[in-house]
Amino acid sequence: MAVIKIHDKYFKPYISEERLNKYIENLVIQVKEDLDPNEVPIFIGILNGCFMFVSDFVKKFDRPCEVSFVKLASYEGTTSTGKIKHLVGINEGLKGRTIIILEDIIDTGNTLTEIYNIFKDKQVKELKIVTLFFKPDVFKKELPIDYIGKSIPDKFIVGYGLDYNGLGRNLTSIYQLTDKKMKNIVLFGPPGAGKGTQADRLKDKFDLKHISTGDVFRYNIKNNTDLGVLAKSFMDKGDLVPDEVTIKMLKEEVERFPDANGFIFDGFPRTISQAEALDAFLEDKGESISGMVALEVPEDLLVERLLERGKTSGRPDDQDETKIRNRFNEYETKTAVLKDYYQNQNKYFGVNGVGSIEEITDRLSEVFNKL
Ligand code: AMP
Numbered sequence: 001m002a003v004i005k006i007h008d009k010y011f012k013p014y015i016s017e018e019r020l021n022k023y024i025e026n027l028v029i030q031v032k033e034d035l036d037p038n039e040v041p042i043f044i045g046i047l048n049g050c051f052m053f054v055s056d057f058v059k060k061f062d063r064p065c066e067v068s069f070v071k072l073a074s075y076e077g078t079t080s081t082g083k084i085k086h087l088v089g090i091n092e093g094l095k096g097r098t099i100i101i102l103e104d105i106i107d108t109g110n111t112l113t114e115i116y117n118i119f120k121d122k123q124v125k126e127l128k129i130v131t132l133f134f135k136p137d138v139f140k141k142e143l144p145i146d147y148i149g150k151s152i153p154d155k156f157i158v159g160y161g162l163d164y165n166g167l168g169r170n171l172t173s174i175y176q177l178t179d180k181k182m183k184n185i186v187l188f189g190p191p192g193a194g195k196g197t198q199a200d201r202l203k204d205k206f207d208l209k210h211i212s213t214g215d216v217f218r219y220n221i222k223n224n225t226d227l228g229v230l231a232k233s234f235m236d237k238g239d240l241v242p243d244e245v246t247i248k249m250l251k252e253e254v255e256r257f258p259d260a261n262g263f264i265f266d267g268f269p270r271t272i273s274q275a276e277a278l279d280a281f282l283e284d285k286g287e288s289i290s291g292m293v294a295l296e297v298p299e300d301l302l303v304e305r306l307l308e309r310g311k312t313s314g315r316p317d318d319q320d321e322t323k324i325r326n327r328f329n330e331y332e333t334k335t336a337v338l339k340d341y342y343q344n345q346n347k348y349f350g351v352n353g354v355g356s357i358e359e360i361t362d363r364l365s366e367v368f369n370k371l
């Protein structure tokens with residue numbers, strides 16, 4: 001399921017394993033670039049949250065290195081300052097060595113300050129800080145952070161080593177606390193599956209914004225905009241409009257509705273790079289796709305429906321069987337793989353798209369309710 005419950009709170013998927021992997025790969029590349037290849041660094045993970053990150057990081061670091069872990073413990077001091085922090089497990093012999101701290105997340109920077117204080121008199125050659133996540137909005141210190149995997153807004157996250165009151169560390173991807181559940185649904189299916197008809201009904205029922213990339217293109221064609229002129233040549237043949245154009249347009253559409261409860265994406269994404277761009281775009285907003293809901297309809301029935309629609313829709317790409325077949329071909333070769341993309345994130349929900357319009361709305365609503 002898309003949303004999970006930990007203790008009393010709900011968390012929604014935020015950053016997938018694939019994206020985490022990319023951030024870590026980038027960090028490793030940067031760290032290696034700045035390091036003398038003959039230097040054997042000591043990587044030090046700050047427990048507990050860092051264990052998954054350190055593991056994945058050092059697996060990708062294909063040069064000799066040492067790996068160690070420390071834990072920052074606080075105890076009630078006798079001084080007036082109250083809490084005193086110290087590192088448990090710090091090994092000696094750091095003198096003259098290059099120390100690279102691996103942190104899972106830096107928010108206020110309090111832990112980081114402690115670390116700096118502790119390493120100050122260890123006579124290390126160099127001290128560098130790598131953090132997988134960084135919250136720029138709450139970081140209040142002047143301290144340098146050498147490498148940042150990903151800056152995120154100040155929202156509570158769990159998974160991939162990070163916990164909420166002890167739980168959630170074993171999740172393999174990052175989840176984010178959610179109070180208001182934004183529904184962002186990719187309504188999926190081949191041309192003629194009934195996405196447009198169903199989206200129209202579901203947007204009212206669930207108070208969501210419906211974005212149909214096909215409709216936006218057609219609107220632009222009708223109004224003879226630059227985008228319309230560009231898109232027309234592709235659409236008329238039943239080809240996909242190039243990704244850069246489509247992605248830019250989609251983002252602009254989403255930005256028009258900052259207060260939406262969520263979106264029904266209809267006809268988008270249609271390629272893997274569109275799906276990746278959408279994930280990255282939503283992630284930057286602290287949001288994510290709740291699920292892909294796919295209408296499953298046999299091809300013969302689809303052609304029949306499209307030719308029927310062509311009689312009244314006025315769409316050139318509906319009236320000619322070769323163009324229709326080409327759209328199916330585009331679907332099979334570029335779009336159908338998206339099922340795997342979302343299935344890998346446990347976000348794929350197939351729905352039987354054969355039946356009356358009402359019946360299908362009911363089936364879809366059942367899934368929408370769960371997301
Ligand atoms: P639709 O109305 O969804 O069937 O889309 C009609 C046509 O618009 C498609 O055949 C494409 O030429 C173009 N189009 C719509 N959405 C996209 C997309 N996400 N990527 C590329 N082309 C698209």
